Every structure is written in structure tokens, then in C-alpha cells.
Amino acid sequence: MKHEAAIMNLLFLATAIVAVGTSIAAITRHNVLHSILYLIVSFAAIAVVFYLLGAPFIAALEIITYAGAIMVLFLFAVMLLNLGGSAIEQERRWQPVLSWAGPAFAGLVLLAEFLFILMHDTTVNAANPVITPAQVGRALFLRYTVGVELVAMLLLSALLGASRLGRRPRTYILKQGIDHDSHSV
């Protein structure tokens, strides 16, 4: 038991160092794309912490929603913003290796941990009281039904707000139409 606890502590320490290091790197980069890259690794590290804490369901959600959906949303925003010119200049000035070496190294540490946990599955799980997705679902839909309804309304209002804010101003559309007409004439 003592041996297992020591292994868990070591895994937690390595993951914590990766999470904090990549988070600090993410907020200090000049290129937004590099920040997003570092933050994906940071979220993966936090997912490992969730797994070690006995929350495998939340670990999967962290990867799917945070590192997947939300970061892709940021990526789409950066693409829509057309930051192309200056970003490419910056990319050219930097060493090509330095930009991806940091996230790659942090990702390798996480991969090593993943392989270790996979091979010592029984050791890690024996020391770890897991809260299963079934328990979470029961609590969510029996005790917190009102919260689920409120979250549904929040997401709906966010959807409506985003579609309202994302609309082009009417004056812009009108001007485009006039320009188009004058060209055709």
C-alpha cells in the first residue's frame, strides 16, 4: 500500500509540474496559436490529475470538451480574425524547432505517464477509490435536476447571444449591396 501511494504521488507531482509549466508558457507566448497549443497540453495534464483523483468520467470530458471542442472554437476564431500576415512574419523570425519543442516535450512526459499507468493498471486502481459515471449520472439527474434545467437555459441564451453578436451590422450589408449595384452598372 505504501509503495502504491508513493507511485501515485510521483505521478501526481510530474503531472502537476507539466500542468503549471505549460499554463505559464501559454500565457507568455506572443503567438496566439502557440498559446493554444500549450493550453491543449495543459488540459491533457489536468485530465491526468482527474484520473488519478478517481474521476475517469470527468477526465474523458476534459479531453473531449476542453482540449477538443473549446480549443477548436478558439482556433476557428483565430482563423476568422485573419491574423495571417504578422503571424507568418513572426514564425519566420523564430527558430522553427523552438516553437514546437516545448509542447512536444510536455506531451512526451504525459505519454510516458499514460504508458506507465496502462502497464501498472492494477497498482494504480487498487490505491484509488473511483467514482463511476453511473454514480455521477444518478446524482446529476436526481438531486440536481433544477441545475440541469438552468444549464440548458444558459446554453440556449449563449447560443442566441452569439448568433445576435455574430450578425453583420445592417449598414455594412447595405453598403455592400450599393457597391455591388454600382459595379454592375
Place this chain on the structure above:
Amino acid sequence: MTPIPFEQILLLGTVLFVVGLAGVLARRNLILILLSIEIMLNAAGLIFIAGGSKFHEPDGQVMFLFILAVAAAEVTIGLALILAQNHASRTLDADAADQLRDR
């Protein structure tokens, strides 16, 4: 009760929260400010998971699900606002965000 000391998890959550706070206060790029807010929300969720793990209750994970929904809604609105501001003033500077009203 997991073998990881509760204090260490609290420490990790606090450090991550402070890193996010420093990002919000120090950076002027609006996208980076949103990313820092994501770090802070994640740190809060980590504390909830740690609490749920300490008392072996699923409530902490339920709270994380709510934080996840709030983060998704916040990011959607935030990015829409950033796109609107970039459309209006061609900049991502946080100090230029005082003229969002429709003209």
C-alpha cells in the same frame, strides 16, 4: 480517500488559478485573456473534483459539469464579442473595447 495529499491538490489548483489571474491582468490580447479565464475555471473545477474525491461523493463531479457548461457559454459569447470588435475597429487590444455599441 486517494493517496495523494489533499493539500497538494489544493496547492496545484491555487497555483493554476493565480497563473490564469496573472494572464488576465497582464495580457492585452483579448483572445489570451479568454484563454486565461479558461485556466482559472479549470483550476476551480480541479478543487471541486478534489473535494468530491476526498469525501467520496459524486457532487464534486456534478459541479464540474456545471462549470464546463458555464465555460462553454462564456467562450461562445466572448469569441462572438471579439469578432464583433475586430470587425468594428480592426484590433484585438483590450483597451479598444469601449466602443462596442451599434452605430
